[in-house]
Amino acid sequence: MGEFAPCPAEALKAAETVCGRPVELTEITDRRGSAVWRATGAVTTVAVKYGYGEGEENTAREVAVLDQLSGCTVTAGRAAGGTWYVTPWLEGPSTWKVFAPVRDGGEGQGRQDDRNPVLAEAVRLCRAVDDLHAEGWVHGDLQPSHGIHTDTGVKLIDFAWSWHEGTGTPLWPTFHGGITHLVAPELAAWITDGPQPVVPSARSDVYALAGVLWTCATGRWPLDYTAAGIRPDVGPAKRRAAIATGRIPLDSATPWPEFQDVLRPVLLSGPEDRLTAAELGDALASLP
Ligand SMILES: Nc1ncnc2c1ncn2[C@@H]1O[C@H](COP(=O)(O)OP(=O)(O)OP(=O)(O)O)[C@@H](O)[C@H]1O
Ligand SMILES: [Mg+2]
Known part of the structure; x- marks a missing residue:
């Protein structure tokens, strides 16, 4: 296992806008060029996903889908070397x-x-x-x-x-x-x-x-x-x-x-x- 990818500054800023500052980031998964954090602020909690390297294309495609899905809220952008998005954290067991x-x-x-x-x-x-x-x-x-x-x-x-x-x-x-x-x-x-x-x-x-x-x-x-x-x-x-x-x-x-x-x-x-x-x-x- 390598190190967890750093959360892009743009993604963190977007999370802060939704959740309220400061945001607490919790690392969830990071594999095959796709990292997910739970970001919690005073107002709410979101999921931040960052696709980089081999995972960038997948995340960019996912953003295109999330944009069109009914009932889905997503904020997305590009950072050096990757694509990120922020979406509400879904509370509950898998x-x-x-x-x-x-x-x-x-x-x-x-x-x-x-x-x-x-x-x-x-x-x-x-x-x-x-x-x-x-x-x-x-x-x-x-x-x-x-x-x-x-x-x-x-x-x-x-x-x-x-x-x-x-x-x-x-x-x-x-x-x-x-x-x-x-x-x-x-x-x-x-x-x-x-x-x-x-x-x-x-x-x-x-x-x-x-x-x-x-x-x-x-x-x-x-x-x-x-x-x-x-x-x-x-x-x-x-x-x-x-x-x-x-x-x-x-x-x-x-x-x-x-x-x-x-x-x-x-x-x-x-x-x-x-x-x-x-x-x-x-x-x-x-x-x-
Ligand atoms: N919106 C969300 N709400 C709650 N948990 C989430 C959310 N998005 C992602 N997660 C958590 O992060 C994990 C990884 O998310 P996801 O499956 O989207 O990433 P992935 O990198 O594509 O993973 P894999 O390649 O293993 O399928 C999920 O199993 C879940 O635990
Ligand atoms: Mg998955």
Whole structure:
């Protein structure tokens, strides 16, 4: 791990304008040329994201998306060597964190008591994704950490690979998918065989959504690579090529069978037969 990137002075100034001076900066993540801080002042708290080097393009694209997303407030600019933006801090746990009591697993009635609120949050995540789709957007990089469960609903973050179906054109020359483990087989096939630019779809989002929920519930990626003879340390290109075959079985661990029974067909069906995010939410909502 190298040093955390310094926050650009222009970004700090923008945060101070929104939050009130002085602002306290807390380092959240800094990887692959993308740093995030929580900035808190007397008035409010914002997230500051700074894309530099290899991460600059991604952040510049994300700004273009955030600018167009309904209900999103963003201030952005360029600093020497990068692009930054400031947006309201979303207070609440990630989907991964919401599922912690389920993964930790109690017994008997306690277990059911743990699961009920988590199931409700899973439904809310599906509805947040459906709301995005209903407005013509595809997220493109759904992950266990990209849903924030706030008091006023689940909010999605990290829109670097998002695009609006109405515009018809992707914003990138090359797309390799988000987390490889959550890339839908048809998308993995397209990435593997080309041509670029590859474009994620609402249907590939739903695969990733089901994969997120599966991963959060089981603590394991959805596919059983070992059963398919794929070594755990294989690189992303080979892993994607294997996913593209659509023949890797699902992981056999079933800590929450009823929940996983709803997700399984979504992860195993082709894009045409896959539920929508709304249908997935409804199916989960009807679990006893
Ligand atoms: N608006 C926000 N409100 C609350 N937390 C945020 C916000 N934006 C980012 N974060 C936090 O910062 C982390 C990193 O943000 P984000 O995923 O956008 O950055 P990233 O550099 O693209 O990360 P990765 O490449 O790992 O996906 C998130 O997982 C979340 O914890
Ligand atoms: Mg991210």
